[in-house]
Amino acid sequence: MELITTLWQFIQNATTAQFEAFWAKFPLHSADFWQALWASLWPRDGHMEFTTFTFWAFLAICAFFSYLLPRVTRPLWLLVCSYGFYLYSRTGVQLVAVLIGATVITYLAGIAVGRLQNLWARRAFLWLAVLSSVGILGFYKYANFLRRTAADIAGLFGADSSVSMLDIPAVLGLSYFTFQSLGYVIDVYKGKIAPEKNPLYYALYVSFFPCIVTGPIERAGHLLPQLRSPVPFNYNRVAGGLFRMLWGVFKKLVIAGNLSLFTKEIFTHMQRYNGLVLALGALAFSYQLYMDFSGYCDIAIGAGRVLGFELLENFKRPFASRSYGELWARWHISLSSWFRDYVYIPLGGSRCSTPRHMANLMVTFLVSGLWHGDSTGYVVWGALNGVFVCVGKLTGKKRQALAAHNPLYKLRFVKALIQCSCVYLLFSVCMVFFAASFYGGGLADGFYLLGHLGASGAGLSQLVFGKLGLSAGLVWAVALSALFVELGEKWGRPDLVIRKIWFIGRWPLYYLMIAVILVFGNLGASGSVYGTF
Amino acid sequence: MNKKSKNPFLRAVRWVLHRAVLAVRIAVCLALLAPIPVFMVWFSYTVDRNGWFQGEQTEREIAIGLLEGNSIGGYEKMDERQIVKLYAQNLPASKEVIAIGSSRILQMTTTTSGSDSFFNAGMIGAEQTDVMSSYYLFDRADRLPETVIFGVDPWIFSDGPDANRGNRTDWEMYNEFLRYGLEHVMEPLDNTENIAQWVSLTNPSFFRENLEYAAENGYADPYPTVPSGELYEQEMDVKLPDGSVLYAVGTRERPQEDVDATATAAISASLLNCEDFYELDEEKCRLFDEFIQYMQRKGSEVILVLTPYHPIVYDEVMEQQERYSGFLAVEPWLRRYADEHGLALYGSYDPDAAGCTSADFFDGWHVRDEGIRKFFPGVDECTAYTAPADAAQLPRQMQEE
Numbered sequence: 001m002e003l004i005t006t007l008w009q010f011i012q013n014a015t016t017a018q019f020e021a022f023w024a025k026f027p028l029h030s031a032d033f034w035q036a037l038w039a040s041l042w043p044r045d046g047h048m049e050f051t052t053f054t055f056w057a058f059l060a061i062c063a064f065f066s067y068l069l070p071r072v073t074r075p076l077w078l079l080v081c082s083y084g085f086y087l088y089s090r091t092g093v094q095l096v097a098v099l100i101g102a103t104v105i106t107y108l109a110g111i112a113v114g115r116l117q118n119l120w121a122r123r124a125f126l127w128l129a130v131l132s133s134v135g136i137l138g139f140y141k142y143a144n145f146l147r148r149t150a151a152d153i154a155g156l157f158g159a160d161s162s163v164s165m166l167d168i169p170a171v172l173g174l175s176y177f178t179f180q181s182l183g184y185v186i187d188v189y190k191g192k193i194a195p196e197k198n199p200l201y202y203a204l205y206v207s208f209f210p211c212i213v214t215g216p217i218e219r220a221g222h223l224l225p226q227l228r229s230p231v232p233f234n235y236n237r238v239a240g241g242l243f244r245m246l247w248g249v250f251k252k253l254v255i256a257g258n259l260s261l262f263t264k265e266i267f268t269h270m271q272r273y274n275g276l277v278l279a280l281g282a283l284a285f286s287y288q289l290y291m292d293f294s295g296y297c298d299i300a301i302g303a304g305r306v307l308g309f310e311l312l313e314n315f316k317r318p319f320a321s322r323s324y325g326e327l328w329a330r331w332h333i334s335l336s337s338w339f340r341d342y343v344y345i346p347l348g349g350s351r352c353s354t355p356r357h358m359a360n361l362m363v364t365f366l367v368s369g370l371w372h373g374d375s376t377g378y379v380v381w382g383a384l385n386g387v388f389v390c391v392g393k394l395t396g397k398k399r400q401a402l403a404a405h406n407p408l409y410k411l412r413f414v415k416a417l418i419q420c421s422c423v424y425l426l427f428s429v430c431m432v433f434f435a436a437s438f439y440g441g442g443l444a445d446g447f448y449l450l451g452h453l454g455a456s457g458a459g460l461s462q463l464v465f466g467k468l469g470l471s472a473g474l475v476w477a478v479a480l481s482a483l484f485v486e487l488g489e490k491w492g493r494p495d496l497v498i499r500k501i502w503f504i505g506r507w508p509l510y511y512l513m514i515a516v517i518l519v520f521g522n523l524g525a526s527g528s529v530y531g532t533f
Numbered sequence: 534m535n536k537k538s539k540n541p542f543l544r545a546v547r548w549v550l551h552r553a554v555l556a557v558r559i560a561v562c563l564a565l566l567a568p569i570p571v572f573m574v575w576f577s578y579t580v581d582r583n584g585w586f587q588g589e590q591t592e593r594e595i596a597i598g599l600l601e602g603n604s605i606g607g608y609e610k611m612d613e614r615q616i617v618k619l620y621a622q623n624l625p626a627s628k629e630v631i632a633i634g635s636s637r638i639l640q641m642t643t644t645t646s647g648s649d650s651f652f653n654a655g656m657i658g659a660e661q662t663d664v665m666s667s668y669y670l671f672d673r674a675d676r677l678p679e680t681v682i683f684g685v686d687p688w689i690f691s692d693g694p695d696a697n698r699g700n701r702t703d704w705e706m707y708n709e710f711l712r713y714g715l716e717h718v719m720e721p722l723d724n725t726e727n728i729a730q731w732v733s734l735t736n737p738s739f740f741r742e743n744l745e746y747a748a749e750n751g752y753a754d755p756y757p758t759v760p761s762g763e764l765y766e767q768e769m770d771v772k773l774p775d776g777s778v779l780y781a782v783g784t785r786e787r788p789q790e791d792v793d794a795t796a797t798a799a800i801s802a803s804l805l806n807c808e809d810f811y812e813l814d815e816e817k818c819r820l821f822d823e824f825i826q827y828m829q830r831k832g833s834e835v836i837l838v839l840t841p842y843h844p845i846v847y848d849e850v851m852e853q854q855e856r857y858s859g860f861l862a863v864e865p866w867l868r869r870y871a872d873e874h875g876l877a878l879y880g881s882y883d884p885d886a887a888g889c890t891s892a893d894f895f896d897g898w899h900v901r902d903e904g905i906r907k908f909f910p911g912v913d914e915c916t917a918y919t920a921p922a923d924a925a926q927l928p929r930q931m932q933e934e
Contacts, residue, residue, distance in 0.1 A: 002748040010576060010747070022578050025586075027731055036728045037735065053735075235558055507565060514569055523738040 003473065003519050047089040047172050047213065050299040051249050058085065062209075063306050067233045074230045075204050078307065085209035086172060095171045098136060103206045105132045106181035107199055110188045114195030122189060129185040133178045140171050145374030173212035175371060179338055181206050184220040186342055193221045201227045210303040214296040216314040216334035223309070231308045240495035241305025243510070247485075247494040248298030250513050250521075254481045256292035257522025259284050261468055267439040267449075275453040277460050282449060285435040286428045287482070290318065293332070298494070305495060317489055322419040324392040324426060328385070335371070339364050358394070362386040377437025377446055384430040477520040574734040582746035585730040595756050596620040599774050607756040608770035608778055613656040614663065614703050620652070620776070621670040627677055628652045630912050632776070633667045634684025635659040637840045640902045643775040646682060647911020653776030661689035661817055662707040665824050669710035672831060680834045680912050687863040687882060688807050690821070692814035714827055777902075784895055792894055796843040799897035800850075810859030813866060825874065836877040836915050839864060840905065841884040843894045851929055861930045868931070871918035878918040880908040883928035 027033040041054045048055045062081040066074050086092045086099060109129035113122050138146075144165045151163035184205070187193045196202040205224050211217070231237075266273060266281030273281075297314040304311040318330035328336050347360040362383070369382015409415040429450070436445035464470050491497050498506060578586050592612050596619035598605050605611075629650035632641045639655040646653075654667045664683070671677055733739050759771050764779060771779045779785075787795075828835050841847070850857045864882050871878035881887045893904030924932050 003744050006744060006748040007576075010579070014579075018579065019575060022575050026574070026578075027728070030728070032728045033731055036732045040729075040732050040735075053737075233555070235555060239562070510566075511569070518573065518737055518740060519744065521737075521741075523741050 002471070007519065042088070047092065048085055050213065050245075050296055050303075051252055056245075058088075059303055059306060063238070066230075066307055071230050071232070075200055075227055078227075079200060079204045079207070082204060082207040082209040082212070086207065086212065089172060091169050092172055095169060098140065098171050098174070099177060099207055102133060102136055102178055102181055103203050105129060106185050106206070107196070107202045110185050110195040110202070111197070113185060114188045126185060126189045130182060133182040137174060137178045140168055140174055142370075142374050143168055176212055176215050176217055177206050179217050179335075180211070180220075183217070183338055183342060187220055193224070196220070196224055198228075208304075208309075210300040210307070211311060214293065214300065215332075216297055216300065216312040217338050218312060218334070222312060226309045233308075236499050237308070238306050240499050241302040241307075243498040244302030244305060244493075244495035245299045246302075246510070246513055247488075248295040248300075248302060250481070250517055251291045251295030251298065251485055253517050253521030253523060255478055255485065256288045256295060258470075258474065258478045258520070259288035259291070261470070261522065262464065263288055263435065264439060265463065265468060267435050267441065267445070270445065270448055270452070272458050273455075273463060274457040274459055275455045277458070277463055278449050278455070279453050280460065282428045282432045282435070283424070286424065286431045287319075289431065289434070290315070290331075291482075291485070302495060313493075317486075319424055319427075320420060320490075321423050322416065323396075324385075324388045324423055327423050327427060328389065335368070339368055343367055354394075358390045361390050361393070365389065372434070373437060375437040376443045377433040377441070380443060380446065381430050381434040381437075384433065385427075388426050388430070474520055477516065481516060481520070570735065573737065573740045577734045577740045577743045580743035580747045582743050583730075585733075591756060592616050593619050595772070596623060598756075598758055599772065599776070600624065602774045604759045604761065604764055604774060604779070605756050605772045606759045606767060606769045608772045611756065611772065614666075614706075616772075617654045617656065617667055617776075618670050618703070618706070620654075621674040621676055624652075624671075624674060624676045627671070627679075629678060630680045630682060631668075631671060631678040632682040632684060632838075633659075633664050634682075634838075634840075635664075635686050636778070637686060637898055637900070638682070638684025638838065639776075639778045640900060641682060641684070641838075641905055641909075642773070642777045642902055645902055645905050645909065645911070647913050648680070651775050652678075653778075655684060655776070659686070661820065662704070664689065665714070665820070666703060666706045666710050668824075668828060668833075669706070669714045672714060673709075677831050678833055680836060681828055682836050682838055682912070684838045684840055685863075685867060686840075687860045688810070690813045690817050690863050690866070691807060691810040691859060692812060692817075780895060787895070789892060792843075792896060793845060793891055796845040796891075796894065796897035799843075800846045807857060807860045810857065812859050813862055818866070822870070825876070834877075836879065836912065837867060837871055837918075838905075838909060839867065839878070839880040839882050839887070840898075840900050841880060841887040841889050841893075841908075842882055843897045844884045844889075844891055846897045847883050847885075847929075854930070861928075864928050865931050868918065868920070868927075872920065875917045877915040879910070879915070880905075881926075881928050883930075886926055886928045 041057050048058060058081075062078070066077055066081075069077055083096070086096055106129050109125045109132075112125040113129075116122050116125070147163050147166070151160075154160070184193075184196075184202075188195045196205070201224060204227050205218070205220060208218070208223065208227075263281050263285045266277060267285070270278060294315040301311045301313070312334050314332060314334050316330040316333065318327050321327040321330055344360055344364040347363060348356055349360060350357050352360070365382045365386030366379060367382070369379045369385070372378040372381070403409050403415075408418060432449050433443065433446035436442065436449070439445075458467070464475065465472075488494055488497070498509075501509070592615040595605050595611060596616050599616070599620060600623055630646050630648040631651070632638050632646065632653040632655055634655045636655060636657040636659075639653060639657075641653050641655070643649060643651045654670075656663055656667065659667070668681060759767055764771060764773075765785075766782060767779070768781050768783065770781050770784075773779055825835055842850070850860060854861055860882075868878060870876070884890065884893070887904075887908040889900060889904045889907055893901050893907065895901060921927060
């Protein structure tokens with residue numbers, strides 16, 4: 001609260017003369033200032049983070065010229081922008097060939113699959129696209145994982161288990177653009193969509209910059225028609241998009257950013273803390289990941305709206321789910337539906353025997369775990385999710401029958417609360433392995449946490465107020481912000497809801513959110529957790 | 534049928550109106566959003582935790598306190614260079630007289646100077662660079678004094694390794710002084726850093742740092758304002774509103790034998806900044822000359838003041854004339870210079886010539902206010918230097934000549 005008090009005191013004590021003196025000195029007239037400001041916007045240390053001014057300035061330039069240029073040239077301009085976004089990072093320059101390669105191969109495969117009549121030839125091109133996409137993904141993401149695993153297996157048989165890691169750079173958006181392009185070829189093969197003839201539209205579909213860092217993983221049938229027919233400028237859509245971006249920044253910096261301080265300390269120094277803190281760390285990580293990832297997706301979706309495109313929604317309040325299956329229909333929807341359509345259903349889906357159905361679910365979740373990274377922690381996370389979903393499916397009817405006798409379930413609110421809490425708890429158990437991997441630990445760390453929930457050690461207040469040095473005001477701010485976000489999203493899509501609020505109510509909300517970001521946001525927390533996948 | 538397509542004129546008007554309304558809406562939005570970054574930048578500029586624009590927050594408060602006529606405690610911890618800079622920047626009107634020099638001139642008070650409009654801009658351990666910069670601070674703030682009392686220390690002419698270490702010097706300010714004060718032809722000053730500092734104001738993280746800094750330091754008071762009734766009871770050094778320093782009660786009331794012991798210990802260790810000083814540095818003499826001319830060009834009358842050393846110290850110097858040949862050469866050179874340029878010169882490094890005794894000192898080289906009064910008559914009484922008729926008023930090394 002001292003920060004707010006300080007700000008308030010500053011505002012109270014501020015005088016016009018002070019402001020005039022400041023304004024007179026501010027070098028707005030200096031070309032050097034603008035040059036330096038411009039240079040500061042393009043540090044090129046990593047890829048362009050969505051929560052930085054750099055991205056917002058970049059988006060503003062893209063949008064301005066996008067609407068200024070004739071509509072026919074807009075896809076070309078957006079393609080230039082998308083590659084500009086990609087080439088912004090120095091590794092992007094080195095690895096742009098991967099993006100181009102994936103685009104060219106899947107484009108040609110899509111044309112071939114769409115035009116050829118011979119089934120075997122079509123299948124051959126489909127497999128070419130699948131193998132090349134999986135090959136790229138496998139090499140850049142899993143080569144070291146496979147080498148390490150092979151060495152470990154060899155070690156079991158007494159062979160030398162030491163292995164040197166390959167120096168393979170991380171390709172920005174690899175998991176997203178390969179899945180997007182692969183989904184396109186499969187859709188063409190299945191006849192769901194016609195192949196895209198114009199390479200410009202297709203290249204833009206694969207590389208569209210709002211989606212490339214953390215998704216959502218777009219579907220060709222959804223995005224390509226929009227790219228072909230750009231819409232004119234619409235004030236409400238753009239303003240709504242900007243608010244959606246602000247909403248995402250708020251979630252990312254105020255909630256996820258501050259929670260990350262807490263969870264990082266716990267997951268990197270588990271031995272220091274007691275069981276309660278470890279449990280809270282696991283619970284907090286689930287919410288942190290949700291706020292982080294959904295916040296980034298909000299920015300992506302908002303940016304898409306600013307440019308005139310509707311992107312797929314990726315989250316629908318997953319922690320309001322009453323069952324574990326429902327959670328997966330609300331969490332990372334674009335990836336879940338991708339696995340459903342291209343892995344789970346081709347395996348046979350649910351229209352088969354129960355054991356086969358369960359096996360299909362397990363395979364799908366294991367692949368999903370593997371998609372997240374080359375660590376056994378992610379695989380265990382996927383497997384556990386699969387187990388929970390399977391158990392949920394198998395016991396669904398019996399649980400419903402039992403629920404009828406549960407006196408607590410007579411109250412709808414209590415029933416909802418219990419069900420949501422159970423889902424959240426189970427999800428957090430899985431997340432322990434995810435978090436352990438994300439913070440550089442391994443499987444053992446995940447098991448350590450779950451096995452030490454009764455351990456003694458430093459308590460919550462020692463961690464929060466002692467080690468981390470956080471203030472009670474900040475803790476309250478994060479809690480209230482989370483409540484605000486949950487209530488806001490319950491109301492509807494933020495970009496649409498905000499436009500229904502009258503001007504007098506809307507603008508104070510903008511100011512309030514920006515003030516909270518500036519005062520309480522973890523402004524150093526720029527990268528997204530899912531940006532690393 | 535769509536109405537728009539019927540009348541091309543109406544369509545054109547509609548098109549223009551639509552875009553005009555849109556432009557107004559966007560302009561209103563931008564105007565409503567603009568206060569946020571402007572406030573953010575202004576706040577960061579005002580708090581200025583790095584001291585890039587306002588000087589350090591604490592030093593700024595001290596400077597403002599002095600300007601408001603307060604005496605501020607905790608002088609020994611202060612960054613005087615910053616304080617003088619901020620004092621000059623915020624000075625509402627020029628002072629008639631300022632004193633520049635090292636801590637050896639800091640006992641010069643309003644009363645001693647003989648002017649009610651006086652500020653002592655002396656700084657501990659001032660090098661030639663600091664002294665010149667301190668006058669320039671008043672020039673760049675357009676607050677030039679009518680008279681400058683220049684406390685000339687011998688080490689500012691030293692060619693020895695002890696001299697001009699510049700540990701505390703504000704080199705950026707000195708460079709600016711050379712370029713714009715003395716109008717030296719130099720490489721253009723690289724102002725990239727300064728521009729980068731302005732740019733940093735637009736960074737939300739910097740805003741946050743400033744907010745946290747202001748919240749943390751806003752209530753602390755390491756430099757308390759000392760009520761005038763309690764000035765002489767303080768156990769810390771106090772900066773008085775005229776810039777002079779009132780030492781802590783322990784220093785002021787130190788027994789004479791302790792003062793003498795301090796002087797003995799000091800000279801047996803080394804003579805402040807004057808070790809291995811064998812001859813005057815030509816470049817520094819030239820810069821000194823340029824500086825004097827610069828002050829005169831700016832319309833300031835210059836009075837040179839040579840504050841004496843403790844008798845024990847000076848006796849030791851006279852005994853080791855070879856070792857301190859540079860030190861001993863300064864005063865004769867200055868007297869000649871003052872004579873040639875018609876400057877007023879008062880005092881002497883030799884306490885005998887200045888008429889001071891051991892009782893006039895706090896330690897080996899800091900003379901009391903009362904001691905200064907013995908050789909300095911006040912600015913109104915000052916006249917151009919003429920060689921004294923009485924040889925006793927000359928330092929011992931000149932008497933031998």
